[in-house]
Amino acid sequence: MTEAKRSRLETPDGAMFDGYTLPYGVFSTAREEPRVGAAVGDYVIDLAPLAAVEGLDGGHVFDRPSLNPFMSLGRPAWQAVRDWLLELVTAGSPSELLEPHLVPLSDVELHMPFEVADYVDFYSSRSHAENVGKIFRPDSPSLPAAWRHLPIGYHGRSATVVPSGSEIVRPSGLRRSGDGVVFGPSNRLDIEAEVGFVVGTPSERGHPVPVDDFTEHVFGVVLVNDWSARDLQAFEYVPLGPFLGKSFATSISPWVVPLAALEHARIEPPVRDPEPAAYLAEAEPWGLDIRLEVEWNGTVVSQPPFAEMYWTPAQQLAHLTVNGAAVRTGELYASGTVSGPEKDERGSFLELSWNGSEPVVLDNGSRRSFLEDGDTVIIRATAPGPGGTRLKLGEVSGSVRPAGDSGR
Structure with missing residues (x-):
């Protein structure tokens, strides 16, 4: 699949990110600790439980309060995760697999996305x-x-x-x-x-x-x-x-x-x-x-x-x-x-x-x-x-x- 394929996950007018950009950040909810997510439309994709369900190699890095562990895996891992997410967000509106792991942006607190080494x-x-x-x-x-x-x-x-x-x-x-x-x-x-x-x-x-x-x-x-x-x-x-x-x-x-x-x-x-x-x-x-x-x-x-x-x-x-x-x-x-x-x-x-x-x-x-x-x-x-x-x-x-x- 090519990255040029557009997401079918609805991106409302005024939403910050569509299903192609898929930026990463660190978020928390009222009852849970900060962890890594990806933004799409009005939602954050909660990557740690999604990766666990999918059996994604190295998925444990998303259950951290910083992007550093994920970033340290290198470019092949970055591209593999991006390809995986692009496939998920283009699979439906949203796909049955993805839907349980979408957290409304209005319900989250955003944190410093990575530990600044220099x-x-x-x-x-x-x-x-x-x-x-x-x-x-x-x-x-x-x-x-x-x-x-x-x-x-x-x-x-x-x-x-x-x-x-x-x-x-x-x-x-x-x-x-x-x-x-x-x-x-x-x-x-x-x-x-x-x-x-x-x-x-x-x-x-x-x-x-x-x-x-x-x-x-x-x-x-x-x-x-x-x-x-x-x-x-x-x-x-x-x-x-x-x-x-x-x-x-x-x-x-x-x-x-x-x-x-x-x-x-x-x-x-x-x-x-x-x-x-x-x-x-x-x-x-x-x-x-x-x-x-x-x-x-x-x-x-x-x-x-x-x-x-x-x-x-x-x-x-x-x-x-x-x-x-x-x-x-x-x-x-x-x-x-x-x-x-x-x-x-x-x-x-x-x-x-x-x-x-x-x-x-x-x-x-x-x-x-x-x-x-x-x-x-x-x-x-x-x-x-x-x-x-x-x-x-x-x-x-x-x-x-x-x-x-x-x-x-």
Whole structure:
């Protein structure tokens, strides 16, 4: 059976996922512990008991509060489970086998989908990098000298990667104020709309991952909001780059979309000049035609195009391991802010408001440059699917609490 066959399990209007996408997450109900499920329509497929009924080899990995045990099994297992699920959801409306194991989404609580082993964030949108350069370095070249030669990135903090819906406490730190330096809450709290890639199969230290082995190691995709305190970042970042301005929170979507579901979204990336080094040369390019959407307090303010990303996720993985660094199951690396050449394609409020000089007017008439306490941001995404369909890739949301507010 081919993956292009469409599900007959009804997908209501407004449902997040159809029977082709089949993302994985971790859920719980009122009387049971967190475990692995797959989303379809208005339901979660409870995989542990379903696998037990089917006698599925390795099915015990679904009775865990994390995707890590499943992801560690490797690509053949990922594909076998996906093929099995696709067969089940296309067997009926729903099939007699599947029906007892469908749990209404309205009855579940979603959890962090995987244990984050490590976190790296890249800087791979040319439009974003040029905009930031023009804002902060107007008298210098907008792109750093190395930018067109390699995927620039920084090492983040896995401990502050949080699930969608987590409230974000405004961070405090040192920042410039007039001619001096003060400690206090960030006045320029921002978002970064990104796409994240989740490693399933680990690599061995000292053995770089070849660029064309991307699909052997990356399990799936999440949406990312890398919250950023621009004033703290601006004061601290020379010479070693982002630190406290970034490390306080990074939100991810609760459902991990399998990489296999994005086959129809693959495209050629932008032309690179100069030619990438040999270790970054892709035989099968992994540009992705993903369209993001950024909603600020109910107003859609931007639609960043991932297709514009200069460096692909396959090149990013090859680069982060080329020095011999290993990746582990559960490692997350993010694309960096996704921005396009048009104003309504910018993936950060720093760019959208041009560092506060061009405030954004929301539908309720309020004006924003950076985030205020109580603001809510939701990032969504879609991508091409089989037969001309458009797949939803989920959403990641977060609301801002005042500095020092623990929520208690």
